[in-house]
Amino acid sequence: MFEEIPPSDAFLLKVRLTLFSVYHSLNPRCDPQPWQTHYPFPAYSSLPVHPAKARCIPRLMRLLVHSGFFAQAKISEDDDQEEGYVLTSASQLLLKDNPLSVTPFLMAMLDPILTRPWHYVSTWFLNDDPTPFNTAHGRTLWEYAGHEPKLNDFFNEAMASDARLVMHVLINECEGSV
Numbered sequence: 001m002f003e004e005i006p007p008s009d010a011f012l013l014k015v016r017l018t019l020f021s022v023y024h025s026l027n028p029r030c031d032p033q034p035w036q037t038h039y040p041f042p043a044y045s046s047l048p049v050h051p052a053k054a055r056c057i058p059r060l061m062r063l064l065v066h067s068g069f070f071a072q073a074k075i076s077e078d079d080d081q082e083e084g085y086v087l088t089s090a091s092q093l094l095l096k097d098n099p100l101s102v103t104p105f106l107m108a109m110l111d112p113i114l115t116r117p118w119h120y121v122s123t124w125f126l127n128d129d130p131t132p133f134n135t136a137h138g139r140t141l142w143e144y145a146g147h148e149p150k151l152n153d154f155f156n157e158a159m160a161s162d163a164r165l166v167m168h169v170l171i172n173e174c175e176g177s178v
Helices: 007-021 051-067 103-109 112-126 132-137 141-147 149-173
Strands: 070-074 083-087
Touching: 051 070, 051 083, 103 112, 103 149, 112 132, 132 141, 141 149
Parallel strands: none
Antiparallel strands: 070 083
């Protein structure tokens, strides 16, 4: 079924589906950058985690591997036993240093200003407001952004990061077919 999708579209689709699939599991205040400094991922004992919770790290890492954010890899060729974790293509897009970073987009979509309307969808169906955002905040997204610099700034950053990624794929992967 998916064999007919061009590689560039498949890559974008995989990135967006991966980000969407972990929407509820991410904390909007979570900074993905600590993962960047450890490549491959360090021993559990070196992580700044409370000792009583260190035993939960392998479970979390299995979930993140299963979700496609990390891949297991051998730390050294000499040792058959020791494995670590490396970033996948999708998770590398969450690094701030990456010129194609989607972190601003992800952080915007997880901001309470934009997630709050989801709690008002059932109320929205019962009234005549044009959007759930309007039900949650009492005005349209654009009116709200005009009076709230925080929303205006992070929304613009989010759209810029998304445009950079899409344009990169269009220019580099679709050359000659557009």
